[in-house]
Amino acid sequence: MADDETDYLIIGAGAVGLAFADALIDEDPDCHITFVDKHARPGGHWNDAYPFVALHQPSAFYGVNSMAFPSEQIDPHGPNKGLYALASGAEVTAYFERVMNHRLLPSGRVAYHRLSEFRGRDEGGTARIIGVLSGAEHSIAVRRKLVDATFYQTSVPATHTRAFAVAGGVRVTAPGALPDLWKDPSRIPSNFVILGGGKTAMDTGVWLIEAGVDPARIHWVRPRDSWLNNRKYVQPGEDFLGATVESQIAHLNAFAQASDGHDVFEALERGGYMLRLDPDVRPDMYHYAVISEGEIALLRRITQVIRTGRVTAIEPGKLLFGDVAHAVPTDALFIDCTARAVPFSAMENSGPQFRGDTIVLQPVNVPLVTLSAAITAFLEAHYPDDATKNQLARAGPLTDTPETFPYAFMMNMMNRGTWSQTPEIAAWLAQSRLDPTAPTIARMMAAGDPRLAVLAGFRAAVTDAMPAVIRLGMAAKAIHETPRQNDQPAAMK
Structure with missing residues (x-):
């Protein structure tokens, strides 16, 4: 019993x-x-x-x-x-x-x-x-x-298992230890090395610069660059609805003109809806991170970016990338930001x-x-x-690249279309604080707010873009579901 x-x-x-x-x-x-x-x-x-x-x-x-x-x-x-x-x-x-x-x-x-x-x-x-x-x-x-x-199996720096070796005499820490460095001034390093290309690494870079660290003292191992959502277009409430709808229309228009996911992101960047850290490097990662233009400006001050790949070992004064070595200051503090926040590859339980x-x-x-x-x-x-x-409610994929993003976008559009045509679900969404736009639109409709006129453009964009959304989405689905050689746990997120 x-x-x-x-x-x-x-x-x-x-x-x-x-x-x-x-x-x-x-x-x-x-x-x-x-x-x-x-x-x-x-x-x-x-x-x-x-x-x-x-x-x-x-x-x-x-x-x-x-x-x-x-x-x-x-x-x-x-x-x-x-x-x-x-x-x-x-x-x-x-x-x-x-x-x-x-x-x-x-x-x-x-x-x-x-x-x-x-x-x-x-x-x-x-x-x-x-x-x-x-x-x-x-x-x-x-x-x-x-x-x-x-299902998400979220990992953070404090709990994940490192995928690189660390030799004796090397100082490696998680980002969470940085605010305590003041307690022992004799241990404050002359240089910092950020390991990882994801949002945790970006947060760490911003924190160091805002804490007064000269960007010239920061080295950044960034094996992959990421497309980033401009936070300006991810804001709640009536005052930001116009910008939100503008961004959604831009996404649809980008799909209507694109031949693949890379084209979509590059079109969105031209409109300011998507951002990247380095204008000269085409990102090959997309984890839905959201960032402000101000944060981008701070992070671009870090110019010592190492793009040799994923770290396999750290020795005093040396980063190893397989057989390739990269010299760093011997007293550098390495900040491990390599935890994979979400396992984006196809998972057994999906x-x-x-x-x-x-x-x-x-x-x-x-x-x-x-x-x-x-x-x-x-x-x-x-x-x-x-x-x-x-x-x-069809389960959507957690895609992680520009190539596979159209699959997730297509599934979102299909689900949202189903919900809008199901009165009970539409009514529930209109009262759900977790939906970024439905409650705002419901309030504005009740008030007869003229700013809702922007929705006409959105509906027209949906009609025009859906054939392209489905075409690109199905092509991306095939890529997402194809086993990849690098599906093993990554050393860098």
């Missing part, structure tokens, strides 16, 4: 699992939910992130449906000036604690097993969990479904979200993972069978 029972057992109490549970307890007032998570607090990888981490985009459409972040305001200074302020990592973890402690647990319909690990379930649906610290075993009978909220007695939470509006989880909960509560639910 099981120790406890529940309707839905959610593995993972990070942003995705919390967004699913938050929506489900509203849409299904009779269900009971149990969380199992290895962390000591809700929030998933946010608990392990470096102290200067922040959301890439405004918090207005991040988190859970029922609870807004405490404040939303325009930054009056700094590289994000004129745009909505970004919630810090500390603010995000505090937010998720409020969601659990002030919203979910007080409902009386949610249980939370922190510092616990899911160890599978038997044929009868009873799950086995083990206390991380205690080693104690606990059994939970699952009446309805297991919900896997760990496929339909609804699988009988299991739900595998995946993006259905890439890259809006919390909106995706919330709408999946809505479908679970209101539609009768897996085939219908999977048709209404």
